[in-house]
Amino acid sequence: MDSWKPPSTAGRSVGILGAGVLGRRIAACWASKGYKVHVRDPDPQQITGALEYLKTELWRYNPTADPGKIDVQGFHDLKPAIEDSWLVIECVSEKLELKISTFAELEKIAHPDAILATNSSSYKSRELAVKVRPDTARRILNMHYIIPPDIRTVELMTSGSTHQDIFPFLQDHLRASGMLPVVAHKESTGFIINRVWAAIKRECLMVLSEGVASPEEIDAVWTDMFVNHGIPPCRMMDSVGLDTVSLIEQHYIEERGLKDVGVLSYLQTFIQDGRLGAKCSKGGLYPPGYTTKTSGEEQGPYDNIHAPALYFLDLGLNNDPSEVYRKGRILVGSADGKAPLRTVIDGQPMPDGIALCPGVGKLFWTNMGGPNENDGCIMSCNLDGSDVKTIVPPGIAHTPKQITVDQNCEKLYFSDREGMRVFRCKVDGSGLETLIQTGDWRQGFQDKTLWCVGVALAPVEGKIYWTQKGPSKGSQGRIFRASLEMPPGATPSTRKDIECLFSNLPEPIDLEVDEESRTLYWSDRGELPRGNSLNKASLETNGGFDSYQILVRGLHEAIGLAIDKKNRHIYATDLGGAVYRFNMDGSDKKKFYEDQGSFAGIALCDR
Structure with missing residues (x-):
């Protein structure tokens, strides 16, 4: 034309x-x-x-x-x-x-x-x-x-x-x-709407003609579902799951001798592509994450069914200075920001990193302990806060920071800031081994460029990623990568497979790898304009890691980072005491749970 x-x-x-x-x-x-x-x-x-x-x-x-x-x-x-x-x-x-x-x-x-x-x-x-x-x-x-x-x-x-x-x-x-x-x-x-209404009208008349219900009962049910609670039909189907919708339609067609006018084949195109609705990372009729709503958005009863619970840490910095180092908490809230925060564990000495393993039903977290003291530890508990255990006792890791779980083999990985190491152990704390060692804290730990802070895994790739943050606001931060398994004949301090992916970063902290999109994400608490930010870089580099993208600016001492891989959202926390949610490209910023602590690590639990 x-x-x-x-x-x-x-x-x-x-x-x-x-x-x-x-x-x-x-x-x-x-x-x-x-x-x-x-x-x-x-x-x-x-x-x-x-x-x-x-x-x-x-x-x-x-x-x-x-x-x-x-x-x-x-x-x-x-x-x-x-x-x-x-x-x-x-x-x-x-x-x-x-x-x-x-x-x-x-x-x-x-x-x-x-x-x-x-x-x-x-x-x-x-x-x-x-x-x-x-x-x-x-x-x-x-x-x-x-x-x-x-x-x-x-x-x-x-x-x-x-x-x-x-x-x-x-x-x-x-x-x-x-x-x-x-x-x-x-x-x-x-x-559009008249066609939809025609089907509704026709089915209502069938229910009436078959004596299944009265007009008053149909209208009462309709009012409760679609008027009072405003459930849109396509969002409802996504929440239920398109595979389930297809099975229901197949049964109706067989039971009532109906003619399939293309509905089943239409649904099958989504199912074959893995787009089953809100329960998967590809979405369904709507893009992934569309049914995950926050407190400022209109919500229906089928929204947030597949949204995660949020477990995150309060360092306790808002308490009296004499009590700061024993007032840390594990908090749990909801992805919509509406549920009141609930304390799962309290009385912790500066908790920093948190991870969750659904396979064993456990939370794991790191306690940094007192400043300049070699008293950091790794803890675990059930999701409800019961059965609290110390799985790596004080004196082994100096100042443990971010922790993550390899869900496939049930192993924990955590970094040790002043200890200048990255560790691995089983979920019960046994089999502890050092994977990376950048220095020896017993000989002094003033070179902050050697401090290991964030840690993330790419199990399919067989790689581990970690940050060495550098001095506060010093723009000497770096991100490294190495194999998950130690090369033959190497030691944690002599291994030759370590790559420096990025250098001269403001102050990189926590890391996450999204293997589905081959993307590395990290938080940075350094100085503006590049710091106090969330960032990402493609792992499909064709041999170079010379560029990355700043997704979000203006956070307040950005720390915790977690990716909701199903709903395709990023969650983040900062020391200013806020939880954030973003789309994977950094857009659509939502801020909630403000002014209730000073937040560090965050982990997600499917519900």
């Missing part, structure tokens, strides 16, 4: 043909938002009624609109009503011949750049364009209003040859008039 030039709207009207129930409501939508409106009807009483309606009911469309200042005129004749219009909306009787002749007349009178729309819900606009030129048909479309102001949906649909650029142009103006525009992707008798 050739290009389309939008009509100028300055000083021009929206022409409404028909001043009846819908015509006057459509006029009110536009007029209430400052658009010039012309309403045409051959019946003088309808014109009078429409103008009176706009005066008395305008507040329903825009509470701040002044009925005395809106620009609306009524017309009996067609030509003066629409000759300056940039948009004409036909709302005449649902008689095909009348509509066809109306559009033929509009072609002669309306400005040649005017968009011509029909509000018809039963006729496709191509059926109304049979007596107009092809170039005129490309300005014709369906614009179906439901019943404003209560329902503000407007369905737009092509005539089969409508300029595609008309749709985004109209969507912008419809939103400006207070409406919710949606474009049908192809021609369809009944558009």
Whole structure:
């Protein structure tokens, strides 16, 4: 198709043909938002009624609109009503011949750049364009209003040859008039909502005719589910799981002898691609994570079913200085930020890193202990806080920091800051071994470039990643990578397989690897503009690690980092005492659980 030039709207009207129930409501939508409106009807009483309606009911469309200042005129004749219009909306009787002749007349009178729309819900606009030129048909479309102001949906649909650029142009103006525009992707008798309603109506009548329920009972159930709790059907299907939806549909088809009109094959395209809904990382009808809502967003009962619980650490820095080193806590909250924070464990000496292993039903965390004391330890407990154990006792790791779990082989990995080491052990603390050693703390640990802080695994790749943060705000931080298994003949301090991926970072802290997307993520608590940030780098480097991307800035001493691989979200914490959630590209920042501590590590638990 050739290009389309939008009509100028300055000083021009929206022409409404028909001043009846819908015509006057459509006029009110536009007029209430400052658009010039012309309403045409051959019946003088309808014109009078429409103008009176706009005066008395305008507040329903825009509470701040002044009925005395809106620009609306009524017309009996067609030509003066629409000759300056940039948009004409036909709302005449649902008689095909009348509509066809109306559009033929509009072609002669309306400005040649005017968009011509029909509000018809039963006729496709191509059926109304049979007596107009092809170039005129490309300005014709369906614009179906439901019943404003209560329902503000407007369905737009092509005539089969409508300029595609008309749709985004109209969507912008419809939103400006207070409406919710949606474009049908192809021609369809009944558009979108009427087709859905037809199926609902038909099934309700079947339930009634079979004596399964009464009208009162159907309406009561419907009101409870879809009115009181506002469950949208596609989000509900995603939450249930498209594989489950498919099985249910198969049973209905077999049980009731129904004809499959393509529903099962449509669902199968999602299932074969692994897009089963909210329970998997590929999403379903909606993108992954769409049903995970935070406290500031509208939520229904099927939202957050697949959202994780959040376990994170409060260092205890907000307590009296004399008690700081024994007031750390493990807290648990919800991914929507609505559940009150609950303390799982308290009385901890500066807890910093936390990990969770569903296979053994345990939480693991590191306690840094007192400053400059060789008294760090590794602890474990059940998810409810019971069965607390010290699995790596004080005196072995100096200042343990981030901890992570290899879920496949149930081994723990943790870094030791002042101890300048990275350790591995079994989940009961046995089999402790040193994987990386950058220095010997007993000979002094003032060289902070050797301090190991963050640790992350890429089991499929067979690699371990860690950060050496450097001095505070010193821009000497680095990120390293090595094999999970020690090379033959090597020691933790002499191994030759260590790669430095990034250097001169502000102050990198915690790490996470998303092997699905081959991406490394990390938090940085260093100085702005590059610090106090979340960052990512592709592990598909073709031989170079010279660039990375800052996803989020402006955090307050960023520390904890966890990836929700199912819902495709990033969770982060900072010492300023906030929990954050972001999309994987850093967008859509949500902030919750503020001012209730000074937060460090974070771990996620599927529910």
